Amino acid sequence: MINGLVFTVGTLALALSPATVSTHIRLTEIPVLVVGLAAILAANALLLRSSLAPLDQLASSMGRVDPPRRSDRIDDRGTGDLRHLIASFNAMLDRLETERTSASGSALAAQEAERARIARELHDEIGQSLTVALLALKRAVDKAPTGLRGDLHHAQDAVRGSLDEVSGIARRLRPDVLEDLGLHSALNALCSEFTQATGVDVVKHLDAHLARLDPNIELVCYRVAQEALTNVARHAGADKVRVDLHATDEHLTLRIADDGKGGVVTAGAGITGMRERALLVDATLTIDSSSSEGTQIRLIVPVHVQSRPR
Template sequence: MKRLARVRAGRDQRTPVTALFWRICLLNGVVFTLGTLILALSPATVSARLRLTEVPVLVIGLAVMLTANALALRTSLAPLDELVTAMRRVDPPRRAVRFDRRASGDFHRLIETFNAMLDRLEAERSAAGATALAAQEGERQRIARELHDEIGQSLTVALLRLKRVVDRAPEELRDEVTDAQETVRGCLDEVRGIASRLRPDVLDDLGLHSAVTALCHEFTRSAGISVHREVDPSISRLDPAVELVCYRIAQESLTNVLRHSGADQVSLRLAGHADSVVLRVHDNGCGGVVTEGAGIRGMRERAMLVDATLTITTSEDAGTTVELVVPVHREAHVGEPV
């Protein structure tokens, strides 16, 4: 059975090449047969010794046959050119457009194999990306927990001890101890902020609506850039993977605004539809993104994990817009693992 399967697989692999060979042979045979019939039935004749007056007839006949042959081959091989164009458009971070098998003529098996190859590559890439991102999120969660539980508690103990030292310190040292106390308090706030950005508890506890709202408030507080927020309150709890992707892309978009755009206004809109959730982040910055860095590539990889479409439009006079459209197939139960 295995040998029979290998033989069939070999035949399937040779089928496109064999079909192409016989098609070219058939086209050439038809063209030259028609040319021969036309010359045979036409009044033109060729002497045993070629005359100068007969040369134009032969040249014209040859030119007609070659032209007809070229046109027939060009029409027959056109799907190959389209297939090459489709191959050149394949970009790993983006979902490739499938080739239309119905318009492929005799190359339908080749086109079908190409589309199947794209399916396998994207499935492997999605699985690998999901594994890597799951490991990344797990590591973020572990670090956030350690920051909150270990370092956060140690800094809290230090603050309590400094408070007792302030109460007992002599007057000439009280200001210095108070400054140290404020420094430790600032470190504690920073540690809590880092832990929250690494893995927001509000996303797991209250869902995407509350997490995005808290993200916008934190961004405005830390960056000093106003965010006009529109979050659809009717959005219910989604699949945890979808919520995490939406949150991370919103987070990365706001981070890019702060780092690169020079904007002073940002609008964030999260809307729910019957079969999709749309996240749109727009800024009034300089725009003109030419090359995509690691942040944008990461957003595209995350979007592919949930079969979403990520579109980034940018111009120097209209800022940058990031739009994520996530198909929603079902609602997940609260607490379902990612």
């Protein structure tokens, strides 16, 4: 249609204008032909460029597609076949994100179930065995000669330390405080444990009036904060961490920022896991990492969303 329109206009211009072309082209007619050809090509190029502009948006959107992130849809629907192509591309993105979210949800649900199973076994099996061993050592200390009591006390301390460590691992694997008391109390406990384990100060600004949320939203926020603090302990070399949690009628925002070395270039398994968890509740996860200002992780969750079952 575009090319037909251009050639129709060119034909009408040639027919209605005083310009003529002889059987043997004269030198005076050559500029007229050149100008006419240039006008036709320029008009054709401009019309095609404006008509095919949505293809540039489509190619740009294809280049930005990243599995762990939510991709933007193309608003410009184009015309004709382009409209069908863009609609098909948007529908493909919807299917891919739905399937990816479903697969990630199943994998993370299995992971949480396995965490809970391991935590129960640590508490019920290993924890009880260590408790029995601790009681047996206490009875042995009471009956042992004075010369052996020192060694038995050292053994008691070692078993007691192992019992505390097993209990700590079980709590990290299965945060009972999250299910019993909610996200605010769970983050408070997580920050306190982090400070005790690493010596890094945590400045907390947690919304004390935060109501109980969907269990999946609370779990995602807790796991993101847990992974972020773990990364701070392992890689940041920070002296201070800020943990902010506040909610509005529409969004819940969690922010973890440190004053460490930052400079995160590639996403490891921990960051990829955080992005996958964020997708489960339609949340937006952004990571800003400057070598001079540390790393900031921000999770924004729409609180009205119906999250996937865990």
